[in-house]
Amino acid sequence: xxxxxxxxxxxxxxxxxxxxxxxxxxxxxxxxxxxxxxxxxxxxxxxxxxxxxxxxxxxxxxxxxxxxxxxxxxxxxxxxx
Numbered sequence: 001x002x003x004x005x006x007x008x009x010x011x012x013x014x015x016x017x018x019x020x021x022x023x024x025x026x027x028x029x030x031x032x033x034x035x036x037x038x039x040x041x042x043x044x045x046x047x048x049x050x051x052x053x054x055x056x057x058x059x060x061x062x063x064x065x066x067x068x069x070x071x072x073x074x075x076x077x078x079x080x081x
Contacts, residue, residue: 041067 037044045067049059065073 038067 053059
């Protein structure tokens with residue numbers, strides 16, 4: 001076993017394992033961020049609309065729609081409307 005460790009194969013295997021662990025960690029963090037964004041998207045849009053109106057702007061037409069309704073409209077009409 002000592003010869004195998006000294007030959008460098010063990011170190012390469014550890015580097016590969018560390019890389020896979022980092023990839024898994026990045027994927028988990030990305031999925032968590034998407035889940036949080038999806039969960040709070042309506043609330044975030046309401047907050048941004050409130051700030052816009054407070055600063056003197058006009059609320060968007062989609063301010064009173066839910067995220068699901070907006071996505072369904074995009075599926076039907078496309079992005080270029």
